Amino acid sequence: MKLTSSAFVNHGVIPLKYTCDSANISPPLNWEEIPPETQSLVLICDDPDAPGNTFVHWVVYDIPPTVKQLPEEIPVSKTIPSGGLQGKNDFGKLGYGGPCPPGGTHRYFFHLYALAKKLNLEAGATKNKIETVMKGHVLATAELMGKYQRQG
Numbered sequence: 001m002k003l004t005s006s007a008f009v010n011h012g013v014i015p016l017k018y019t020c021d022s023a024n025i026s027p028p029l030n031w032e033e034i035p036p037e038t039q040s041l042v043l044i045c046d047d048p049d050a051p052g053n054t055f056v057h058w059v060v061y062d063i064p065p066t067v068k069q070l071p072e073e074i075p076v077s078k079t080i081p082s083g084g085l086q087g088k089n090d091f092g093k094l095g096y097g098g099p100c101p102p103g104g105t106h107r108y109f110f111h112l113y114a115l116a117k118k119l120n121l122e123a124g125a126t127k128n129k130i131e132t133v134m135k136g137h138v139l140a141t142a143e144l145m146g147k148y149q150r151q152g
Contacts, residue, residue: 001033001142003112007072014108014146020100021150025073026058031112035139038065038114041084042134044127047099049106056127057108058096059087061119078123085123087130094124099148110144 007027008014016022029043041063047055060070063084074080076095091097099108116137119130 001031001035001112001114001140003029003031003110003142003144005029005110005144005146008146010144010146012146014099014148019098019148019150023073024096024098026070026096026098027146028070028072029110029112029144030069031142032068033140034065034068035114037116038139040115040118041065041067042111042113042115042119042130043070044111044113044130045096045108046111046127047101047106047108049101049104051102056090057098058089059125059127059130060084061087061121061125061130065114085121085125087123087125087127099146101148101150103150105147105149108146108148110146112142112144113138114140 005027018027043060045058067082079085086095089097115134116139119133
């Protein structure tokens with residue numbers, strides 16, 4: 001599988017508008033080469049450079065396998081327009097919470113998982129809950145990494 005964004009290249013800088021220092025909207029994402037037996041997709045964005053533990057910025061799950069992209073600025077709601085549910089991020093909110101590092105340059109990993117099943121969890125599930133339920137059902141993965149450092 002391949003995961004890309006028209007907003008930034010892999011290992012590139014995430015533009016300001018997708019961060020807490022500006023509009024704080026989700027970036028556009030596109031994927032391809034989904035295995036034909038895929039029943040659902042999961043997208044997790046997290047920051048392993050956060051102080052303490054990896055910080056979760058976005059969780060979307062039960063995305064239909066026919067969906068090939070998420071447009072910019074997915075609304076903060078339980079469900080997304082193309083189908084799928086949003087989980088709770090480590091800001092304690094549903095939906096996307098953009099990069100907001102306390103200091104230095106942090107890496108933000110967008111992980112896409114093709115699953116052999118639908119998770120059938122309620123909206124608002126956490127990354128830990130989702131990872132537990134999808135264990136043993138991952139057909140393929142893809143990753144996109146962007147970096148961000150706050151100015152001033």
